Amino acid sequence: MSLLVVGSIAYDTIETPTARVEDSLGGSALYFSAAASLFTPVNVVGVVGSDFDASKISFLKKRGVNFDGLYMESGKTFRWGGRYFDDMNKRETLFTYLNVFERFQPVIPEHYQKAEFVFLANIDPELQLEVLKQIENPKLIVLDTMNFWISGKRKKLEEVLAYTDIIVLNDEEVREITGENGLIKAARAIPQMGPKSVIVKKGEHGAMLYHEEEFFFVPAFPLENVVDPTGAGDSFAGGFMGFLAKAQTLDLPTLKKAIVYGSTIASFNVEDFSFKRLEKIKMKEIKERVKLFKKMTAF
Template structure:
């Protein structure tokens, strides 16, 4: 298996200034999986596996979306009850989601069980989960190349020490600028990132900054990259998970120690892929991006950011 993704599968009800949707397919594993599957095809990789839990109400058409993307769903458990649901909205610049309701449902007692064939992937991605669950995943999965962890402000608040323990177990940590500042107690994002990298001995720390791009610390090296300029922003939900899924796919295609240039190229693909997610509600756009459409946007981003198209 090239990439193992462990996270949530959910139904989201979302309102933004440009519309609304109810019970749309969502969840961190879903967004990351569909993003990763797109790049699997682009890069000629083998398999991408999901581990998660859904309720007995999980729709057949949504199973087919995952199957049509040729995702390995053997690690998705179906149990009696309702699937995780989230209700939220966006206003103004839409930089932050406003949560109205969260119903964990069957996800409340999620205990991931990594299938035997997924225990030695090239890359393991622990999506946004309680850090104790992430530690369980890391105990079960021994990736050949990298382990990647995502998190959120809630876990910093209620499971700070466990989160730091999980961060110390992985090769790459992905957080946003607010979370970096919260962990470090600093407003300056670069200073906060360096402090977080040091406190958890993180080989590679990636800090997402929304419309302001991304900063990555790789050892002693620093990468700063802009976002793709989007004029059509409908629903930012899942952008971070899309970013991480693309990152995992790109890094699973390499071999040996990661170079700064490899990371830069992976970040550029992650940034461009996430820019598509903004443009429609839910996972719809990830289900239908064409390789030609993607390459056109990626070439444009390379021109903006100064990345050599030939090397990427």
């Protein structure tokens, strides 16, 4: 059940129409781990600065998250600032300070190298390739990327895609990477690039899976209050992969369940800033919401 994530660890400054937080713990590796560790132990590879407060991730350690691959460098931890609008699907980046993350060269500890499940979070495709060279024989590789890499490092990204089993993109990204305007055509074009399957994140409108000529759609769980959408995609990926790692099965019915669990955990994540909601959540709450999901989508 070994699950590895390689990604960013950050301090976020978030502004929403109703609140503001400064130096809130974030980053793809931590959001992913907070979600995936609800199902299975997680191994993390990332970098932080000498200003990083390790006490803030103690709850993850208690939950079985291994930080032997967390490297501390002299300098400041990666920082990102963003502002959300009244429509919480829209945001603007206020600042990005890579700091020690700019020099990040992922080194996979020896006892991580036999990981069966690997999540390559949204980082430079060159770094993703370096990670793959250090992993022995993974059962499943899931990739996240973004427009910046699709347009700026296309050739390197295509090399990563050749090793990828599942890619996770949003609407805009799947259209850009395939050159197809229609979402269905774009999804069908992905396997030609390497990944057997594609998951398209559609924000408050849910997610879509294309796998072996079959489509599966799941809505987002309807919430009255969205506090902070930051990390929703990574917590979705964490719930999805954590469920798969625990199930040890990759057939279509299991992938469908994994997407529902990923969507469910993402719905909890956005109910508060940072990982505050995921830190306290119990499996009983998750299963109750999954039941509501099933009731909501059955006909």
